[in-house]
Amino acid sequence: MKNKKNYLTPGPRTKCIHTSGPEDPWRALTPPLYQTSTFTFPDFDQVDRVLKGEEEGFVYGRMGNPTTERFETLVSELEGGEKTRAFASGMGAISAILIHLTKSRPEMAFPKVLYGGTRAFIEKYLIPQGCLIHWFDPREEGWGEELSRRLSPKTAAVFAETPSNPVMTVIDLGRLSGIAKSAGVPLVVDNTFATPILQKPLALGADIVVHSATKYLGGHGDLLGGTVTGNASLMERLSFEEGSYLGATLSPFHSWLLLRGMKTLPLRMEAHCRGAMNIAEFLSHHPMVKSVHYPGLPGDPGHKVAALQMKGFGGMLSFSLGDDQKARKVASRLEFFKIAVSLGDPESLIEHPASLSHRQMSPEGRMALGIDPGFLRVSVGLEDPEDLILDLKRALEA
Ligand SMILES: Cc1ncc(COP(=O)(O)O)c(C=O)c1O
Structure with a gap:
């Protein structure tokens, strides 16, 4: 300064x-x-x-x-x-x-x-x-x-x-x-x-x-x-x-x-981290969810290194529902998560890379990156985490 x-x-x-x-x-x-x-x-x-x-x-x-x-x-x-x-x-x-x-x-x-x-x-x-x-x-x-x-x-x-x-x-x-x-x-x-x-x-x-x-x-x-x-x-x-x-x-x-x-970046990051952790924990216990990728989860392959080099685990996570139709349907049923690319906004965003960001790649190319057909990427926003979890639960179980 x-x-x-x-x-x-x-x-x-x-x-x-x-x-x-x-x-x-x-x-x-x-x-x-x-x-x-x-x-x-x-x-x-x-x-x-x-x-x-x-x-x-x-x-x-x-x-x-x-x-x-x-x-x-x-x-x-x-x-x-x-x-x-x-x-x-x-x-x-x-x-x-x-x-x-x-x-x-x-x-x-x-x-x-x-x-x-x-x-x-x-x-x-x-x-x-x-x-x-x-x-x-x-x-x-x-x-x-x-x-x-x-x-x-x-x-x-x-x-x-x-x-x-x-x-x-x-x-x-x-x-x-x-x-x-x-x-x-x-x-x-x-x-x-x-x-x-x-x-x-x-x-x-x-x-x-x-x-x-x-x-x-x-x-x-x-x-x-x-x-x-x-x-x-x-x-x-x-x-x-x-x-x-x-x-x-x-x-x-x-x-x-x-x-x-x-001006609010440090405060927003705290809230993004808290929300993402709650959602990652919820998803990791849900029977429909095949895998969750979030370095804040103790079982995540990146957890140990992230805990040492990061002050918090961030607001981004991804998870898989196994097949692409399930992933597209669940994402479309959500109310507070908007289907969109980009991330880091107050609004929670969800995207299906196979349909949107990685659409141009072959299924084999996507699989080599770890993006299976049911893979969804989430940017956890600043809404009340309980509302986001209820929204996900409703969409998963509809
Ligand atoms: C990790 C990362 N780096 C760079 C970019 C590119 O940024 P921009 O869209 O502002 O050009 C993105 C966009 O999504 C990103 O996720």
Whole structure:
């Protein structure tokens, strides 16, 4: 908090409310929204000073904006990183950092369990551009040794997402960062599901953290956004190169909405975690449910690692009803869970990957990821958990 009296080390709730940025001349309680595409100068001497970095200032909205910078500073403070660059969506952020890293080294390593959009970017952009992909499967014994063997000075980065979308695989970030470090390869972590409130990848050894800010950071289902956080020199290069010239700039209004949404991020995460735990427990005892994937359940394969590297188990879970007709019917009968992709909103959302997010994949491809025909993914919202459980019970038993 660079403009605050530094006699306190604020906690995440305080940081999210008392954000850092330029003093507003009118001392407005809420951060001002600089809804402008460009910035003016009284003369060219000031242009020179701003462009030489001798004076703080903004030139053009694609390069930076004070409202967006306030949001970026907050994300850096929460993640414990030096600098953040905001983007127009999570994919804007992920594509920019992957393009940046693969400019100098032609190989990358990815886990098989990964958000479908990231996988599509690999298949539709990185591979056609000549990037060699090393896939590893963190669900298999010996994945660490296998990954170590594949890394070399040609590897641009190891990428990971934990818990992963939609199968909720937990990856041991301490172990993964050790493997990446001993090969001299940076580790990029997608922290969308956990948020910096529940998990801090940089403290666990990662070099770069990305987010779909569309999800929990925004938290109200009313915007798209993304972030990349890392060391200052890398982030300055990313901002100046892909940040400015690929054009996926976060709008000032969405930055302002993000600042508003993030005031309640720590409180919302507590409620999402509590609701998801209650629902996971209910589902795990229901006779119609074949399997439940939630790292908060003691029997979950990711539980031990999640309990060590996360402060809470998050608001996402998935479960299977065995066959696809049952899954589609049960989801359609629900009242409070809306059928929709996306996640992290106050409203509970449910989706059937075989019908929606992973529809383009073959059934065999889905099965290899752990998505069987009856698999449903749930984003537990902020409603009363008892209402959500009654809704699920009614839909399952109708
Ligand atoms: C884990 C994860 N990363 C990245 C993204 C992409 O974010 P966006 O939709 O904001 O581009 C998503 C979207 O669902 C996601 O779930």
